[in-house]
Amino acid sequence: MNEKSIMVELSDLAARLSTHALVTVFDDDPQRINNLGIQAPGMFADFSKQRIDKKALDCLLKLAELRDLTGFFARMRAGDTVNTSESRAAQHMALRAPEGARSLAQGKTIAPLVEAERNKMRLFANKLRAGKIKGITGRPISTLVHVGIGGSDLGPRLLAQALRRFSAPGITLRFAANLDAADINDALEGCDPETTMVVVVSKTFSTRETLANANVARAWLVQHLGENASSKHMIAVSSNLAAIREFGIAPDNVFTMYDWVGGRYSLWSAVGLSLMAGLKEGAFDEVLAGAAAMDTHALNTPVRTNAPLLSGLISYWNQNFLGMQTRAIVPYASRLALLPSYLQQLIMESNGKSVQAAGAPADHAASPIVFGAEGTNAQHAFFQHLHQGRHPVPVDFIGFVQDQEHNPSQHRGVLANMLGQSRALMIGTQGDNIEPQKTMPGNRPSTTLLLDALSPFCLGALLAFYEHETVTLAVLCGVNPFDQWGVELGKHVALDLQGRLENADTDGIDPSTTALIERITKPL
Ligand code: F6P
Numbered sequence: 001m002n003e004k005s006i007m008v009e010l011s012d013l014a015a016r017l018s019t020h021a022l023v024t025v026f027d028d029d030p031q032r033i034n035n036l037g038i039q040a041p042g043m044f045a046d047f048s049k050q051r052i053d054k055k056a057l058d059c060l061l062k063l064a065e066l067r068d069l070t071g072f073f074a075r076m077r078a079g080d081t082v083n084t085s086e087s088r089a090a091q092h093m094a095l096r097a098p099e100g101a102r103s104l105a106q107g108k109t110i111a112p113l114v115e116a117e118r119n120k121m122r123l124f125a126n127k128l129r130a131g132k133i134k135g136i137t138g139r140p141i142s143t144l145v146h147v148g149i150g151g152s153d154l155g156p157r158l159l160a161q162a163l164r165r166f167s168a169p170g171i172t173l174r175f176a177a178n179l180d181a182a183d184i185n186d187a188l189e190g191c192d193p194e195t196t197m198v199v200v201v202s203k204t205f206s207t208r209e210t211l212a213n214a215n216v217a218r219a220w221l222v223q224h225l226g227e228n229a230s231s232k233h234m235i236a237v238s239s240n241l242a243a244i245r246e247f248g249i250a251p252d253n254v255f256t257m258y259d260w261v262g263g264r265y266s267l268w269s270a271v272g273l274s275l276m277a278g279l280k281e282g283a284f285d286e287v288l289a290g291a292a293a294m295d296t297h298a299l300n301t302p303v304r305t306n307a308p309l310l311s312g313l314i315s316y317w318n319q320n321f322l323g324m325q326t327r328a329i330v331p332y333a334s335r336l337a338l339l340p341s342y343l344q345q346l347i348m349e350s351n352g353k354s355v356q357a358a359g360a361p362a363d364h365a366a367s368p369i370v371f372g373a374e375g376t377n378a379q380h381a382f383f384q385h386l387h388q389g390r391h392p393v394p395v396d397f398i399g400f401v402q403d404q405e406h407n408p409s410q411h412r413g414v415l416a417n418m419l420g421q422s423r424a425l426m427i428g429t430q431g432d433n434i435e436p437q438k439t440m441p442g443n444r445p446s447t448t449l450l451l452d453a454l455s456p457f458c459l460g461a462l463l464a465f466y467e468h469e470t471v472t473l474a475v476l477c478g479v480n481p482f483d484q485w486g487v488e489l490g491k492h493v494a495l496d497l498q499g500r501l502e503n504a505d506t507d508g509i510d511p512s513t514t515a516l517i518e519r520i521t522k523p524l
Contacts, residue, residue, distance in 0.1 A: 006063050013056040014321035022426050022443045025053055040307035041293035042461035046448040049426050050314050050394070051322060057304070060313040063476065064303050072475045073299055073309075073468075079104035079260070083482035084357050089260040090482045092467065093295045095268035096288040096460070105260035117256055117270055124255075125277035125284070129168045133197070136225050136232045141197045142170055145187050146274040147217060148201030149177040149209045151263030152237075154345055155463070156201075156275040158338040159267070159287065162459055165404060166283040173278040176213050184213040193224035193233070199274045200236045203257050203266065205243035208491070214247070237270045262482045264345050265467060283456045290460025298468040308465045311447065312472025318394045318445065320364045328386065329372030331398040332418040333454050339398070340372030343466055349484050350470045356478035366477035368394075376417045386425060387440050395446040397422050398462070402453035422446045 001009075026032050026048070036048040052060075064070075076082045079089045094103035094114055103111040127133050131140035146156055157175045160167075176187035188196075198217040202210040214234075221229035235253040236244045244254055255270035267275075268288055276284035294308065303309045318324045327347075329340045351367035373381060375397070386393050399418045403411035428442020449465070451458040474481035497513075500506065504521040506514040 001062050001066075003063070003066055006059055006066065009059050010056065010063075010317070010321050013053075013059060014317075017051055017053060017056065018322065020053075022049065022051055022445065029054060038305055038307045038310065040297050040461070040465070042290055042452055042455075042458035043307070043465070044450045045307040045311065045465075046450065047310060047314055049422055049446045049448070050318075051443065051445045052314060052317060056317065056321075057313070060317055061303055064309070064313060064472075067475050067478075069303060069309065069472060069475050073471070076471065077295075077299055079106060079108075079110070081106055083262070083480060085480055085483045085485070086259075088482070090262060090265065091258075091260045092262070092265035092268060093292075093299075095261060095266075096291040096295065096464075098289075098292060105258070110258070110260065113256075113258065120255065121270055121273050121276055121284075124273065126281065128277045129171060129281065131170075134232070135194050135197070136229055137194045139194045141195055141233075143172040143174065143191050143196040144274040144277060145174045145176065145191065145196060145198045145217060146201060147176050147184070147187075147198060147210055147213045148237075148271070149207055150345055150349075151266050152201040152203060152207075152210065152271055153177040154264075154338070154342045155267030156272055158336075158342045159272075159275050159456075159459060160278055161338055162333070162335045162454060163279055163283060163456055164335060165454075166279050166456060168278055168280050171278050173274055176217075177209060179209040179212060181212075181216065184216045188217065188220050193221055193229070196221075196233065198234045200234065200247075200249070201238070201271055201273075202236075203239050203263050203271075205236070205238040205240035205247070208495075211247070218248075235273075237273055264349055265482075267463065279456070286456035287460035290455075290457035290462075291464035292460075293457075294461040294464035294468070298464070308468035309472045311465070312469040312476065314447070315368060315394075315469065316364065316366075316473055316476045319368050322392075322445075324392055324394050324445075325365065325368055326391065326393045327368035327370050328378075328382070328393050328395045329370060329398070330375045330378050330395055330418075330421075331372075332375040332414050333398070333400055334374050334377075335454065336398070337374045339374075340370065342463070343372070344370045346466055347470050347473075349487065350481035351474050351477070351479060352486065353479040357480040358478070360478075362477050362479055364477045366473040366479050366481075372396075375421070376414065379417065379421065383421065386421075386444065387428075392444045395422070395425065395444075397446055397448045398451065399448065400451050400454050400458075402455075404454055418448070422448055 033048045038045045076090055077093050079091055081087055082090050089105035091105045094110055097103055099115055133141045135141055160173045174187040176184040200214040218230055221233045230248060231250055234249050236249045237255040238244055239257040239259055255273055257269050261269055298308050329343050331339045347370050348367050354362050356362050397418050399415055425444035425446055426442055428440035430439055471481050506517050
């Protein structure tokens with residue numbers, strides 16, 4: 001079967017399935033839950049409520065074969081140059097590989113670098129938790145203010161909140177990302193400078209937001225502790241050692257990132273330093289272990305029973321054949337409120353592209369528009385649209401079997417809501433006696449990821465699951481999931497406008513921006 005005939009068949013199957021009630025496909029295939037319910041590390045992934053059947057799946061599997069999906073994963077893990085526009089490897093899996101595993105990037109051995117950096121992180125974290133890292137006045141550091149943005153912020157921030165139950169006693173983590181100075185001001189508010197350390201995280205060490213916030217933090221330290229404060233109160237995580245030196249952070253206070261890992265795939269590197277230190281000993285290693293277990297599953301399982309790769313095939317199918325361009329992420333855990341933001345960057349910055357890696361226009365969409373919020377809150381926000389809006393939105397429901405709050409009744413309530421919503425979206429309500437406004441069309445697809453617990457291991461596995469799903473979509477559509485050229489234009493234009501705002505300069509600018517500059521720069 002060639003690509004053209006696969007596409008024709010997928011279109012035919014999609015047309016047929018859209019007239020088929022989702023509930024009836026269970027009758028057509030009594031083995032459906034066994035075929036589409038997959039046990040993966042830390043989770044049971046149930047794809048059986050997706051609007052897909054065996055024929056469509058077989059066809060998608062043929063496409064995956066044609067695109068050499070498993071070959072791409074093998075090449076990525078081998079350290080080949082899969083990020084072609086930047087001539088780099090994408091070795092995020094090496095960062096969480098068990099010690100002793102062989103890892104290369106573009107032919108060069110990187111395993112010793114990974115292990116050395118991980119050991120350096122562990123040493124720092126252990127010393128910090130033991131009160132052995134002292135500030136300039138001799139008092140132990142107990143607060144870390146993590147300054148970074150995008151991939152240098154979202155992962156540690158997400159997991160610090162999600163894993164609160166595993167927090168190291170006595171250590172406080174704060175985060176600042178936004179260029180709005182309120183963010184760094186809020187992060188520093190109430191901190192005791194003598195016991196605070198600022199961790200500046202930026203792969204490039206050129207990101208405006210991060211440098212601006214780092215400057216504010218440094219000024220705050222200097223104001224309270226004197227000129228030498230940064231030697232004991234500032235550390236950096238970056239791949240740009242020259243820029244760190246220029247900023248004035250001593251080489252001894254630097255943790256290294258490498259260009260073979262992209263920002264949004266970098267939680268597992270020294271980007272996770274403040275998270276590692278803020279969690280109890282061993283918890284961050286468990287995050288890595290969960291991700292590594294998902295890597296093994298992704299690399300070694302046939303696509304048909306490979307949870308993240310199958311999820312990628314289904315997302316590709318939903319977007320390009322069922323016409324569903326959006327995707328809702330709804331974790332049923334209040335501590336996972338930041339998961340949708342994390343996944344927005346992972347999925348949309350990786351795959352929001354219309355040109356293939358080789359330069360040709362992409363025929364298919366690799367990135368849905370991702371939004372979401374934590375259940376049950378989301379049910380009182382956008383779920384009305386999910387049940388009755390004109391545009392069906394596939395949903396990822398994420399739940400946890402274990403009750404960690406020792407409140408079985410509320411925990412059961414949370415899970416009942418999750419199951420209830422996915423079932424209601426599938427079955428809808430129709431009938432002669434139901435008023436039209438109260439009719440729900442049903443037939444709305446969802447995936448349920450049922451995790452064992454809100455634990456470091458399971459969350460590591462969950463984030464790796466979405467990384468592999470994202471790469472799968474990119475491979476199917478031929479885009480490069482590791483670059484982000486689109487973000488650059490906005491940065492350049494903002495830089496130009498910063499100068500124009502300072503000088504009220506509207507020369508050669510469009511009328512809309514001119515009018516806005518005039519209003520902003522006009523004295524009040
Ligand atoms: O948003 C663009 C981006 O380049 C992301 O890919 C990255 O995670 C973020 O900015 C931060 O970059 P850096 O770590 O270099 O400061």
